[in-house]
Amino acid sequence: ECTQVTGSFKARGALNKVLSLPREQAQRGIVTASGGNHGLAVAYAGRSIGAPTTVYLPGLTAASKATRIARWGAEVVRAGEVWDDAHDAALARAARDGLTYVHPFADPDVVAGQGTIALEVLERAPETDAFIVAIGGGGLMAGVGAVARLLRPGIRVIGVEPAGAPTLHESLRANRVVELPAITTKAGTLAPRRSDPYTFDVIRAVVDEIVLVTDDEMRDAARYLLENVGVGVELSGAAAVAALLTRRADLAGASRPCALVCGTGTDGC
Numbered sequence: 236e237c238t239q240v241t242g243s244f245k246a247r248g249a250l251n252k253v254l255s256l257p258r259e260q261a262q263r264g265i266v267t268a269s270g271g272n273h274g275l276a277v278a279y280a281g282r283s284i285g286a287p288t289t290v291y292l293p294g295l296t297a298a299s300k301a302t303r304i305a306r307w308g309a310e311v312v313r314a315g316e317v318w319d320d321a322h323d324a325a326l327a328r329a330a331r332d333g334l335t336y337v338h339p340f341a342d343p344d345v346v347a348g349q350g351t352i353a354l355e356v357l358e359r360a361p362e363t364d365a366f367i368v369a370i371g372g373g374g375l376m377a378g379v380g381a382v383a384r385l386l387r388p389g390i391r392v393i394g395v396e397p398a399g400a401p402t403l404h405e406s407l408r409a410n411r412v413v414e415l416p417a418i419t420t421k422a423g424t425l426a427p428r429r430s431d432p433y434t435f436d437v438i439r440a441v442v443d444e445i446v447l448v449t450d451d452e453m454r455d456a457a458r459y460l461l462e463n464v465g466v467g468v469e470l471s472g473a474a475a476v477a478a479l480l481t482r483r484a485d486l487a488g489a490s491r492p493c494a495l496v497c498g499t500g501t502d503g504c
Contacts, residue, residue, distance in 0.1 A: 236352065236497045237468050241307075243424075243498035244349060244375060245276035245339075251348030252337050253280040261286045264334040268292075268314075268321035270371065270424040271300035272471075272498050273339035278307035280337075289334070291325040293317045295423040317418050318372075318427045340374030341431035350378030356493055357386055365391035365489035369474035369497050370403050370445065371425040373434035379495070380441030391489045394438065394445040395478040397453070397470075400426040404445045406435055421450050422470035424498060446484055448477040456480050460496065472498035 236244035253261060264287040267277045274290035281288030288309040292301055294316045301311050314324035329336040338345060352375075356363055366383050370376045380392045396404050399420030406413050414429040448456075453470040456477035460466045475494035478484040486492055 236495060237466060237472050237499035241272070241275040241279045241303075243272040243276065243472070244352060244495070245272045245498075246279055247351055248339075248342075248345035248348035248374060248378070249273065249276035249280040249337060250283070252342060252344040253277070253284060253286065255344050256335060258284075260335055264289065264332065265337055266291070266325050266329050266334045267337040267339065268318060268325035269296070269339055270318050270426060271296045271304075272424050274304050274309070274311075275300065275307065277337050278304045278309035282308045289325075289328065291321040291328070293321045293423070295418075295426065297423070318423075319429060322427075338431075340372030340377070341433045342374075343433075346374050346378040346381070346434070346437070348378070349375045350382040352495065353379045353382035353386070357383070360491070360493065362491045363390070363493045365393065365486055365492035367393045367395060367475040367478055367484050367492055367494040369425060369471055369495065370394045370396045370438075371471065372427050373403055373430050373438050375495070375497060376403075376442065377434045377437035381437055384441045391487055391492075392442050393478065393484045393486075394442050395474045395484070396445060396447055397422045397425050397474065398447040398449045401445075401447055402427055402430050403435065403438055404447060406430060407439060407442075407445060420470075422453060422474065424469070424471040425474065443487075444485060446478050448474055448481060448483060452477040452481050466496060467499060468496055469498050472496050
């Protein structure tokens with residue numbers, strides 16, 4: 236998915252959401268908050284239909300991503316240190332100015348767009364018997380997991396989070412959505428302090444386990460992908476591969492796993 240337009244899977248969900256909006260509503264403007272990749276996708280989607288677009292980014296987001304978002308024609312606003320801060324600011328802007336907020340993960344249209352990945356994988360590689368998927372807010376995991384379970388009820392579904400942002404891992408353990416007291420990972424696109432009840436409920440129903448990987452393990456996986464596959468990815472893009480290389484992911488006998496490389500970038504190497 237790192238070869239998708241804007242560099243990640245996020246264009247799937249953003250386009251699905253934006254194209255579903257009534258034209259007059261979209262033309263009033265769309266706004267989002269992002270660690271980077273979703274913001275790029277929404278900027279691209281907004282430009283595709285000619286809608287004014289604003290993207291709120293936390294301080295954790297690399298300047299290079301802010302620059303790329305602006306190149307797609309979106310207004311970029313910095314707010315807070317982590318995604319949750321930018322999210323609150325973007326929601327306030329949407330309410331004040333009558334804009335449509337495009338949530339990066341807690342939206343059925345966005346999740347459905349991400350789920351098209353599983354449709355394509357199972358069509359092209361029907362022997363796939365496990366998915367290993369990185370989790371930030373959980374939209375990708377919810378979409379891929381739901382489609383995979385629908386088409387192949389016995390398939391194994393494994394989520395991967397940074398050890399420095401175990402949002403869904405801790406929520407599943409508590410059996411409720413929890414807010415982390417702090418974020419310590421540098422994988423900014425996998426680093427909300429809190430998920431959402433919608434994605435939490437979907438993930439709880441479809442995932443077999445969620446495993447944690449460190450930033451160093453993601454960095455090693457990114458180097459592995461660059462050296463052996465010729466693909467340059469950011470830390471978050473290498474998370475699923477890290478779970479395989481470290482054998483942290485329990486495949487439970489699956490012999491044809493699919494690890495999603497979800498985002499391009501340079502912070503991995």
